[in-house]
Amino acid sequence: MTVPSPVPTVVIVDDHGLFRAGVRSELAGRVHVVGEAADVDAAIAVTLKAAPDVLLLDVHLPGGGGVAVLEGVLARRPQQQVLALTVSDAPQDVVAVVRAGARGYVEKTITTEALVDAIRSVADGEPVFSRRLAAFVLEAFSGRAPAAASDPEVESLTPREREVMQLIARGHSYKQTALRLEIGPRTVESHVSSVLRKLQLSSRHELAQWASRRGLVD
Amino acid sequence: MSAVARPHLRRLPTAAALSAVGSAGFALAQGPGTPAWASLAIVGVPVSLVGAALVQRGRELHRRGATHALVIGVLAIGVGAASWSLLAQAGLLRLGLALVVGVAGAATIALSITRIADELDGGRTPWQALAGGPTAAAASRAQFERVAPLLAGVIAVLVALRILAFEVSGSVGGSPRGALLLMLVLLAVLIVGPGWALRGLINRRRRARRAGLQRASDDRIAAAHLHDSVLQTLALIQRSADDPARMAQLARQEERGLREWLAGRTNRGQCSLAGALRSAAAEVEDEFPGTVIDVLTVGDAPLDPPADAMCQAAREAMRNAARHARTRIEVLLDVDRGDTRLAFVRDVGAGFDLASVPNERRGVRDAIIGRMEQAGGAAMIESGPEGTEVTLRFDGAPR
Numbered sequence: 269m270t271v272p273s274p275v276p277t278v279v280i281v282d283d284h285g286l287f288r289a290g291v292r293s294e295l296a297g298r299v300h301v302v303g304e305a306a307d308v309d310a311a312i313a314v315t316l317k318a319a320p321d322v323l324l325l326d327v328h329l330p331g332g333g334g335v336a337v338l339e340g341v342l343a344r345r346p347q348q349q350v351l352a353l354t355v356s357d358a359p360q361d362v363v364a365v366v367r368a369g370a371r372g373y374v375e376k377t378i379t380t381e382a383l384v385d386a387i388r389s390v391a392d393g394e395p396v397f398s399r400r401l402a403a404f405v406l407e408a409f410s411g412r413a414p415a416a417a418s419d420p421e422v423e424s425l426t427p428r429e430r431e432v433m434q435l436i437a438r439g440h441s442y443k444q445t446a447l448r449l450e451i452g453p454r455t456v457e458s459h460v461s462s463v464l465r466k467l468q469l470s471s472r473h474e475l476a477q478w479a480s481r482r483g484l485v486d
Numbered sequence: 487m488s489a490v491a492r493p494h495l496r497r498l499p500t501a502a503a504l505s506a507v508g509s510a511g512f513a514l515a516q517g518p519g520t521p522a523w524a525s526l527a528i529v530g531v532p533v534s535l536v537g538a539a540l541v542q543r544g545r546e547l548h549r550r551g552a553t554h555a556l557v558i559g560v561l562a563i564g565v566g567a568a569s570w571s572l573l574a575q576a577g578l579l580r581l582g583l584a585l586v587v588g589v590a591g592a593a594t595i596a597l598s599i600t601r602i603a604d605e606l607d608g609g610r611t612p613w614q615a616l617a618g619g620p621t622a623a624a625a626s627r628a629q630f631e632r633v634a635p636l637l638a639g640v641i642a643v644l645v646a647l648r649i650l651a652f653e654v655s656g657s658v659g660g661s662p663r664g665a666l667l668l669m670l671v672l673l674a675v676l677i678v679g680p681g682w683a684l685r686g687l688i689n690r691r692r693r694a695r696r697a698g699l700q701r702a703s704d705d706r707i708a709a710a711h712l713h714d715s716v717l718q719t720l721a722l723i724q725r726s727a728d729d730p731a732r733m734a735q736l737a738r739q740e741e742r743g744l745r746e747w748l749a750g751r752t753n754r755g756q757c758s759l760a761g762a763l764r765s766a767a768a769e770v771e772d773e774f775p776g777t778v779i780d781v782l783t784v785g786d787a788p789l790d791p792p793a794d795a796m797c798q799a800a801r802e803a804m805r806n807a808a809r810h811a812r813t814r815i816e817v818l819l820d821v822d823r824g825d826t827r828l829a830f831v832r833d834v835g836a837g838f839d840l841a842s843v844p845n846e847r848r849g850v851r852d853a854i855i856g857r858m859e860q861a862g863g864a865a866m867i868e869s870g871p872e873g874t875e876v877t878l879r880f881d882g883a884p885r
Contacts, residue, residue, distance in 0.1 A: 358748060399816065403782040406820070437782060438830045439816035444872065 276391040279303035279318050281311040281337060282326035282353065287376070291324070294380045299387050308332050312340035315348065321391040325370070327354040327361045338368040351390045362401055363408070367468050372396025394457055395464045402437035405463055406430065425463065432459045536590045539597060581668050584649035588672040591642025592679045598636040599683040639680075646672060712747050716740055735775040742768060759787040759797065763819055763829065766801040774808035777815065785821035795861035796829055796878050802853040803831040803876040811835025811874065827880040834873040854878075 277300045282288050285306065292301050303318040305311040308331040315323050315337075323341065327334040334352055341348050352370040354361055355377075362373055371390045374383065375398065386396045397405075409425045425433065428449075435445040442460070446453040650669040719740040726732045746764075760783040767779040787793055800817065807815045811833035820828040851867065854876060858865040863880040 399780070399782060399818075403784050403818065406784040434818075434820060437784065437820070438818045438875070439832045439834075 275300050276321040276387055277302045277318070278322045278324050278387060279305070279311075279315050279320040280324045281305045281315075281329065281334075282324075283307065283329055284326075287326075291383075295384065295387075298384050308336045308340070311337045315341050316345055319345065319348075321349065322387050323348055323350045324387070325350055325352050325365075327352050327365050327373075334365050334370075335368045338365065338370060342369050349390045349393060351386055351396060362404055363467070366401065366464065369468075371464075372398070373401050374398050375400065395460050397433075397436050397460055397464075399437050399439055402433045405467060406433050406437060408467075425466070429459050429463050432456055433463060436460075536593050539594075581650070581665050584646045585668045585672060587642050588646030588650075589675055591639040591646060592672070592676045594639035594642070595636060595676075596679040596683040598639060599680060599687055602636075602687070643672070643676060708747060712744065715743060731776055735772075738771065738778060742771075757789060759789055759793040759821070759827070760819055762789055762794070762797045763800060763817065766797055767804060767817060770801060770804040770808055773805070777808040777812075779804055779808070779815045779817060781817045781819070783819040783821075785819075787821045787827050792861045792863060792880050793827065795857050796827065796863065796880060799854045799857045799865060799878050800829050800831055800876075802857075803878075806854075807831060807833040807835065807874065813873075825881075829878040830875060831878075832873060832875040837869040837871050837874050 275298070278295070280288050280291055280301060281304070282291075283306045288304050288306075292304075295301060302320050303314040305314045308329055311325070311329070323337075325334045325337055329337060338350060341350075350370040352362075352365040352373040353376060354365075354373065355375070365373060371393070372386060372395050374386050374396065378386070389396050405425070409430075431449060432445055435448060436442075440448065442453055442456045446456045449456075647669065650665050650672065719736050723733050723736050726736065763783070764781050767781045771777050771779050789797075804815060804817065813834045816830075816832045818828075818830045818832075820826075820830070822828075854867065855865040858878055861880075863878065865879070866877040868875050868877070
């Protein structure tokens with residue numbers, strides 16, 4: 269793992285020019301913006317050229333979306349850390365981007381402080397779990413392992429992981445979560461990483477059930 | 487009792503079909519005068535595999551139908567054994583073999599069709615939308631597993647028909663009339679089995695399409711209302727340009743409405759705990775302009791009296807947070823399969839010391855803790871310099 273510079277570098281990818289300008293000014297002095305792009309091809313090119321610590325990536329990008337950028341970049345620069353940014357909180361967007369390799373996901377309504385923290389965490393390789401992602405995970409893995417589960421270990425959360433996810437979904441930080449559960453912050457991070465891995469490996473049946481359940485509920 | 491299908495059990499229909507084909511080929515090669523043990527193997531293997539596949543399918547279809555499935559399986563094996571012993575005389579053995587192989591093939595075709603119907607139905611398409619499609623290897627493997635049993639079933643049936651036709655022509659001696667009868671039986675099974683499965687598939691797709699059209703039309707109507715509402719709000723915002731607080735409130739109201747629509751929640755109203763909680767949060771936001779309450783729900787529960795009490799208590803907690811904390815308020819509803827219902831209302835305000843709450847504010851605490859305890863639940867208020875969190879809890883299944 270590369271040692272991150274004290275001021276992390278980012279490339280901002282979003283098709284809304286106003287938003288890019290806003291983020292750039294918000295981050296001035298605390299995070300170094302080394303590139304910008306507004307579409308998939310430019311995003312891949314700029315990211316590969318600038319090699320930033322973190323790629324700040326909008327999920328909804330014309331021409332294939334954030335997933336296309338992720339796949340294009342990770343194919344040639346697999347160590348690239350990605351923080352996904354979105355204005356929508358639709359589950360399909362979130363999950364698709366996380367499964368494609370994003371290290372975390374934050375909403376555009378996030379405060380500057382929280383955005384800088386998130387960028388720093390992702391630059392260090394730590395996953396950033398927003399409340400929403402934690403809630404999605406809880407729901408996706410809720411209930412017993414399904415009838416056709418081929419690997420229950422991968423397709424459900426351990427009780428401890430569930431506790432951690434619930435605390436994050438309630439809005440607690442990793443530090444607060446660690447204090448409450450009387451475990452170290454590193455342990456919290458490893459639980460979060462393992463949940464992220466499960467999300468990337470979990471079976472189609474599990475997520476399909478969850479999706480259709482949402483469809484029925486809606 | 488939950489049935490956890492191990493991977494090798496899922497291969498059963500494929501195995502049944504392939505063994506039926508193998509048996510047919512072997513039978514063709516052997517001809518009359520096959521030794522008894524070989525005949526038993528040729529008949530027994532596909533029949534028992536088909537039986538096992540039916541049992542497995544039965545368990546997948548009806549969780550509690552394991553007994554039914556077992557009965558079907560035993561019947562299948564029984565029929566196979568009976569046919570074999572009845573037709574164990576030399577000449578008729580080939581007929582028996584052909585019939586059994588044909589029936590196994592027909593059953594496999596029927597199973598495959600219902601399998602494919604299930605795959606095309608509930609759950610797989612949303613999955614592909616969620617995860618951007620399966621990997622290439624998984625996709626082609628899934629394709630193979632879908633098509634192979636069907637193909638093998640068809641081949642088995644064709645081979646069986648060919649053997650029977652051969653017998654009907656009388657060129658081997660034996661009983662041409664018997665062969666003709668068995669051929670008719672096989673054709674009848676073909677019509678009943680796969681035919682019925684096919685009909686089920688067609689009906690299901692028709693129903694799904696009709697439901698889809700209905701949903702699309704409902705969506706269009708809702709969208710039209712929404713566009714209207716957003717346009718009105720944007721116009722209002724432009725007129726309130728010198729009142730930033732009002733602008734923010736209008737924007738927040740419309741944002742909520744749009745997010746609800748995007749999540750497909752517009753027509754639900756208040757009939758569930760999650761819906762009631764969201765409504766309560768919206769009301770508190772409107773009562774204290776400038777407040778933002780972010781509600782997340784995991785699972786849901788019906789709005790019975792305890793759930794209503796929880797909702798009221800949560801509303802009080804939210805109002806309290808809105809009045810004193812002036813920060814973003816985060817609410818989580820966690821319903822774990824209906825056993826335990828938990829609601830959390832959290833803010834990152836200055837916090838307060840519960841013990842030193844002055845008398846006139848005691849009412850608030852009673853409204854929350856008292857209400858929950860009266861309804862048979864529990865409430866906990868934790869407050870410190872890092873904020874306040876109210877936990878509302880009901881244990882045990884609703885009702």
